[in-house]
Amino acid sequence: MRRAGFVALILLSLGVAGYAVAVYGLLPIGSLLHPEMRATYANYPAGIYAHVFGSVVALALGPFQFSALLRTRHVQLHRWLGRLYLGIGVLGGGVAGLFMAFHAFGGLPARLGFACLALAWLYSGYRAYLAIRSGEIAAHRRWMVRNFALTFAAVTLRLYLPAAVASGIAFDTAYPAIAWLCWIPNLVAAELLFNRTHHPAIAAAAAGLRPPSSPHVER
Numbered sequence: 410m411r412r413a414g415f416v417a418l419i420l421l422s423l424g425v426a427g428y429a430v431a432v433y434g435l436l437p438i439g440s441l442l443h444p445e446m447r448a449t450y451a452n453y454p455a456g457i458y459a460h461v462f463g464s465v466v467a468l469a470l471g472p473f474q475f476s477a478l479l480r481t482r483h484v485q486l487h488r489w490l491g492r493l494y495l496g497i498g499v500l501g502g503g504v505a506g507l508f509m510a511f512h513a514f515g516g517l518p519a520r521l522g523f524a525c526l527a528l529a530w531l532y533s534g535y536r537a538y539l540a541i542r543s544g545e546i547a548a549h550r551r552w553m554v555r556n557f558a559l560t561f562a563a564v565t566l567r568l569y570l571p572a573a574v575a576s577g578i579a580f581d582t583a584y585p586a587i588a589w590l591c592w593i594p595n596l597v598a599a600e601l602l603f604n605r606t607h608h609p610a611i612a613a614a615a616a617g618l619r620p621p622s623s624p625h626v627e628r
């Protein structure tokens with residue numbers, strides 16, 4: 410990935426992670442939200458706090474896992490961050506996110522959108538885990554690209570919502586559509602941009618060979 414894109418990815422991810430920690434760590438529950446959402450969160454505080462503080466781990470750590478430097482020179486750190494990313498972020502945040510999907514604002518369309526996102530997030534994380542446990546590095550990379558594209562829905566949702574409201578679309582109309590739009594285009598873009606790359610290292614990993622100039626990572 411080009412450096413500017415990577416830096417933007419890090420800044421956007423850390424920005425939304427910072428928002429979540431500050432607002433849910435310091436303010437009364439659901440302070441900045443629609444009154445209906447605030448009431449729901451007050452009814453399910455364990456669900457929303459588990460979701461926010463679990464998922465934030467994935468959003469804050471995820472971008473760094475794509476750093477080639479971390480993967481090749483600091484493999485142990487990459488592994489430990491990966492365990493936190495998948496175990497706390499995706500598994501913890503995803504199960505709580507699935508629970509919160511049943512109570513989401515915006516009726517059935519929004520609830521289905523968030524539930525499908527949660528299931529896709531959990532499934533892609535599981536596939537990435539299985540792949541690395543069986544030493545399939547190329548498959549692990551592909552599934553992690555998909556998984557982080559879904560994690561990044563937390564960012565795209567918070568870009569699209571204010572943009573929709575600023576362009577005159579009512580919040581109640583925008584929200585159910587954005588429950589889908591925040592993640593499906595991310596998946597398509599990730600697949601087209603990062604999973605079609607015929608990089609020699611990826612091709613070599615897919616064929617089970619040692620890449621020509623980068624260290625082989627045993628798992």
Ligand code: HEM
Pocket residue numbers: 425426429432442446449460461464465467468503506507509510511512513514515523524526527528530559560561562563
């Ligand atoms: C990718 C899978 C995710 C799913 C399925 C998901 C699902 C949900 C659902 C259903 C809600 C409640 C929405 C409502 O009441 O209408 C919610 C709220 C929230 N989620 Fe997620 N989420 C995901 C990822 C993330 C990530 C990675 C973060 C990281 C910061 C995050 C942070 C939040 C926050 C802060 C809220 C409360 C609303 C707000 O203050 O903006 N979510 N999420």
